[in-house]
Amino acid sequence: MISLKNLTKVYGHPDTSVTVLDNLEIDVATGEILAIVGPSGAGKSTLAQCINLLERPTSGQVIVNGEDLARLSERKLRVARRRIGTIFQSASLLSRRTAAENIALPLQYLGVTPAETKARVAELLERVGLSHRANHYPFELSGGQLQRVGIARALALRPSVLLSDEATSGLDPETTRSVVSLLRQLRDDLDLAVVFITHEMDTVLHVADSAARLENGRITEQGSLVDLLTDHDSALGRALQPRLSPADPGAGSRAWHVTYDSRTVPADWLQRVSADLGEPVALLAATIQSIDGTSTGNATVGLRAPEPLAAAAFTRHGLRAVPREAAAPAVQPAPRITEELQWA
Numbered sequence: 001m002i003s004l005k006n007l008t009k010v011y012g013h014p015d016t017s018v019t020v021l022d023n024l025e026i027d028v029a030t031g032e033i034l035a036i037v038g039p040s041g042a043g044k045s046t047l048a049q050c051i052n053l054l055e056r057p058t059s060g061q062v063i064v065n066g067e068d069l070a071r072l073s074e075r076k077l078r079v080a081r082r083r084i085g086t087i088f089q090s091a092s093l094l095s096r097r098t099a100a101e102n103i104a105l106p107l108q109y110l111g112v113t114p115a116e117t118k119a120r121v122a123e124l125l126e127r128v129g130l131s132h133r134a135n136h137y138p139f140e141l142s143g144g145q146l147q148r149v150g151i152a153r154a155l156a157l158r159p160s161v162l163l164s165d166e167a168t169s170g171l172d173p174e175t176t177r178s179v180v181s182l183l184r185q186l187r188d189d190l191d192l193a194v195v196f197i198t199h200e201m202d203t204v205l206h207v208a209d210s211a212a213r214l215e216n217g218r219i220t221e222q223g224s225l226v227d228l229l230t231d232h233d234s235a236l237g238r239a240l241q242p243r244l245s246p247a248d249p250g251a252g253s254r255a256w257h258v259t260y261d262s263r264t265v266p267a268d269w270l271q272r273v274s275a276d277l278g279e280p281v282a283l284l285a286a287t288i289q290s291i292d293g294t295s296t297g298n299a300t301v302g303l304r305a306p307e308p309l310a311a312a313a314f315t316r317h318g319l320r321a322v323p324r325e326a327a328a329p330a331v332q333p334a335p336r337i338t339e340e341l342q343w344a
């Protein structure tokens, strides 16, 4: 488990100081993957550096397994830092060393015996599915394979926290999915708390259990993905939703934006609402996400019933619904067009 308490980072001198991180409160439980998202300049890199203590926070705590690492002396910090493994965007491997030798580095620095190192490296290579590439050099590996070596190296010292700093940025979608599914597998097998920092909203849906939005150095929103995706008022939830292009509801009908999750709403909700109101409900657009066994739905439907009757029927069936003109724009900008659009 990792907890950030009142974490603040200020750069510069008192007269020219910039507060880059402002009193952050973040908890990531063992077995949880928290995605931290935010636009360029929000403070994501600074947060990553404060989490793995490459930068000392100006104030506040970084508590890993009950100990505040931010207060440790340099000597103690060197040891404590092993509890946090970091994977970076570019994997940052040494080009003149093989995959196995790169993974062995942290163990060698620590003085682990060659026999133990060999066994541990073999185990790690197997975990990341690269036993057959042990003796390949970085230039002989694909982007996904490089990142897998980076992950194995980050796990070499058996950390309890894994910090991923834009680790999938720049990978193609298929490779991103395979790296993300490896991270989820490792989280399960090794009971890791994972902090996944990214600017890629579509990756968050595949990797995370929960998400936090960092903006101007502050956490403006955080919650479980299921809660965020079904909350009409959540800007982060909206930014996480896949793009929808609803059809026109037709003359005399009103379009409603509806969200729900399968914990409280049965899959045949459309028929139920239709039977309740005694009129057909037209499905104009819909998307369903499955997150840890819970499905969250986001749909636009059209119906003729007067607003109070329709609203009451949706509520009776456990759906959260708002007339489309009152909802956030149903057509979301496609992820990855530009960050400015994503956060508009």
Ligand SMILES: Nc1ncnc2c1ncn2[C@@H]1O[C@H](COP(=O)(O)OP(=O)(O)OP(=O)(O)O)[C@@H](O)[C@H]1O
Residues within 6 Å of the ligand: 011, 012, 018, 020, 038, 039, 040, 041, 042, 043, 044, 045, 046, 047, 199
């Ligand atoms: N050493 C520093 N001294 C002063 N200001 C800094 C320093 N490092 C970062 N900043 C400022 O802190 C803010 C946050 O920067 P940071 O790199 O953490 O953002 P980011 O969210 O990672 O951005 P990006 O996604 O573009 O990498 C920026 O305004 C940046 O100019």
